[in-house]
Amino acid sequence: MRFDLTDGEWRVIEPLLPPHGLGRARVDDRRVLDAIFYILRTGAPWRDLPGRYGPYTTAYNRFNRWSRRGVWGRVFEALTREMPDSLHAIDSTIIKAHRAAAGAKGGSRNRPSAAHAAVAPPKSTRSLTRPAGSGAS
Numbered sequence: 001m002r003f004d005l006t007d008g009e010w011r012v013i014e015p016l017l018p019p020h021g022l023g024r025a026r027v028d029d030r031r032v033l034d035a036i037f038y039i040l041r042t043g044a045p046w047r048d049l050p051g052r053y054g055p056y057t058t059a060y061n062r063f064n065r066w067s068r069r070g071v072w073g074r075v076f077e078a079l080t081r082e083m084p085d086s087l088h089a090i091d092s093t094i095i096k097a098h099r100a101a102a103g104a105k106g107g108s109r110n111r112p113s114a115a116h117a118a119v120a121p122p123k124s125t126r127s128l129t130r131p132a133g134s135g136a137s
Contacts, residue, residue: 004034012082016074018066027058035059 005013010030020026035053039046049056066072 005030005037009079009083012078013075016071016078018069018071027054032059032062036063039063 010033013033014029017029026032031054035049035056036059038044038053039049039059046056046060049059053059
């Protein structure tokens with residue numbers, strides 16, 4: 001598929017993955033990594049993960065556990081060193097902004113002109129009380 005790991009990327013990543021624990025056997029690592037990279041590359045919510053990648057909870061939990069263990073840092077360093085082109089889709093800015101973030105004027109519609117602001121009285125005044133410790137003894 002379009003977002004799945006290539007065989008070359010998988011050869012770089014596979015040795016960097018943590019060993020299988022003593023508990024239940026892990027689900028296919030490559031399929032779970034394909035799921036995680038699908039989410040990272042598309043920006044889709046975890047719940048929108050296509051069914052061919054398995055349950056989204058498996059991918060989500062694996063992503064979080066490996067984040068805490070520093071696995072992703074090692075994976076991205078190795079991919080950058082061995083296959084720099086493989087990270088372009090992950091690092092690119094693909095997040096869609098709301099239409100209001102396109103530069104529309106915000107805030108109050110009534111704004112004083114620069115000339116009015118220059119001659120207007122200050123919005124705050126100096127305090128008439130003396131600072132502590134500066135009084136007459």
